[in-house]
Amino acid sequence: MVQADAPAKHLWRNPLPLVLASKSQARRDLLTATGLPFECLDASIDERAVEDPLRRQGGQAADIAAHLARAKALAIGARRPDHLVIGADQVLSLEGALFSKPRDLDEAADHLARFSGKTHELHAALCVTRGGRVLFEGVPVARMRMRVLSPVFIKAYIEAAGTNALSSVGAYQLEHLGVHLFEEIEGDQSTILGLPLIPLLAFLRDEGSLLG
Numbered sequence: 001m002v003q004a005d006a007p008a009k010h011l012w013r014n015p016l017p018l019v020l021a022s023k024s025q026a027r028r029d030l031l032t033a034t035g036l037p038f039e040c041l042d043a044s045i046d047e048r049a050v051e052d053p054l055r056r057q058g059g060q061a062a063d064i065a066a067h068l069a070r071a072k073a074l075a076i077g078a079r080r081p082d083h084l085v086i087g088a089d090q091v092l093s094l095e096g097a098l099f100s101k102p103r104d105l106d107e108a109a110d111h112l113a114r115f116s117g118k119t120h121e122l123h124a125a126l127c128v129t130r131g132g133r134v135l136f137e138g139v140p141v142a143r144m145r146m147r148v149l150s151p152v153f154i155k156a157y158i159e160a161a162g163t164n165a166l167s168s169v170g171a172y173q174l175e176h177l178g179v180h181l182f183e184e185i186e187g188d189q190s191t192i193l194g195l196p197l198i199p200l201l202a203f204l205r206d207e208g209s210l211l212g
């Protein structure tokens with residue numbers, strides 16, 4: 001799918017559209033908001049095969065997210081060797097423990113109970129490749145101070161959010177009901193939603209594909 005009539009196509013200097021190596025609706029929506037022409041392709045990599053050895057070696061959240069973002073971009077880059085390909089990945093860390101997307105609503109409730117009253121970090125890795133070469137990498141971090149959540153609130157929140165609580169690493173969608181969970185947020189909204197747009201657009205301007 002290439003965004004047909006990209007609103008910001010006049011800013012785009014590259015004859016080829018961007019490629020987003022992702023199945024994430026949040027990432028697709030974020031890149032759509034930039035108005036740039038892009039195509040979406042699901043990288044479908046075996047994330048466990050990348051992540052598990054790194055976790056066994058004591059890999060940190062940022063390092064694991066960076067490896068996964070790079071693997072996704074390179075996987076799709078093999079199918080689009082002339083395009084700029086964007087890979088992204090997000091890992092949540094809380095006091096050294098790493099969290100992935102909850103598998104079911106019970107686990108989502110368990111995650112929220114563990115995050116309650118504490119500050120967790122979202123490590124949002126971004127990687128841009130072309131022709132098998134990594135051109136840009138970065139892992140911006142957002143710090144999310146969650147308010148103290150009662151078990152009654154968590155139950156009601158999970159019932160209201162439903163399966164949307166399973167589509168993100170923190171069991172919340174900040175732009176929807178997730179906003180009820182927080183006392184304070186430090187970081188860019190696009191970093192929190194999983195595709196850091198500010199550093200991405202800065203790279204694209206420096207690289208010459210985007211009008212500066």
Ligand SMILES: Nc1nc2c(ncn2[C@H]2C[C@H](O)[C@@H](COP(=O)(O)OP(=O)(O)OP(=O)(O)O)O2)c(=O)[nH]1
Nearest residue numbers: 022023024026089090167168169173174192193194
């Ligand atoms: N709508 C929404 N999504 C969020 C939020 N925070 C994180 N996410 C999403 C973005 C990603 O889809 C997901 C992070 O999981 P991953 O980095 O493993 O990506 P995912 O497997 O979803 O897609 P991908 O690997 O890019 O095909 O969480 C939020 O506040 N709102």
